[in-house]
Amino acid sequence: MEEIDFYLDHSQEMMDKAVSHCNSELAKIRAGKAMPNMLDGITVEYYGASTPLQQVASVTTPDARTLSIKPWEKKMIPEIEKAIINSNLGFNPQNDGELIRINIPPLTEERRISLVKQAKSETENGKISVRNVRKEVMDSLKKLLKDGASEDAIKGAEEEVQKITDLHTKKLDDLLELKEKDIMTL
Structure with a gap:
């Protein structure tokens, strides 16, 4: 039928x-290795709108323990940093003026x-x-x-x-x- x-x-x-x-x-759920999708779900204030992080920056993994976030616009660095800290993922972002690095500690x-x-x-x-x-x-x-x-x-x-x-x-x-x-x- x-x-x-x-x-x-x-x-x-x-x-x-x-x-x-x-x-x-x-x-x-992170398994101790750095993966760009760890930051999925993080949104950033971008021109008054809540925007997914991936739409304002590129997220890469230069090595197994580091995430690198390079914003399309430099003025977004403090916003991205604030969003990562407020995300309760337990990450401590480090800002060098060009990009943000996050070291993933071993579990x-x-x-x-x-x-x-x-x-x-x-x-x-x-x-x-x-x-x-x-x-x-x-x-x-x-x-x-x-x-x-x-x-x-x-x-x-x-x-x-x-x-x-x-x-x-x-x-x-x-x-x-x-x-x-x-x-x-x-």
Whole structure:
């Protein structure tokens, strides 16, 4: 049935989005190496508008422990510095008048364990989103059954939704495993 296919496609799409979102959240958790995406989410006041840092400066990693931020306009340096300090990421920016450098300190064992917990929490949020999509689609399929859809077709669709759910849960577990390995590697 067309409606069943719609719900299956919808569940696949929404669960893909949940995994993708979880992946982007895990990418923000730093594993001791300098990465430009560590500064994603930082906004800077730029001509009265709150603007993402990447739109007012280039962020590069000259080495594994340093982030370098070169603003397009020199007058933005104090604004960028203030935004980084206020971001609560625990970075201490150093300004040399041309660009801003951030040294990423090596992670302590305690901090690594804390980051793994944070990664597990993000992954669990992803799993909750996947389960919510499954519940929503299963409810819609039950409605179709009440509206006269074939019981066999609904049963097959429910099994397919469960397979899609299991697949996405496995993807989330794999993401967590990779991130955990990344964080705990010295």
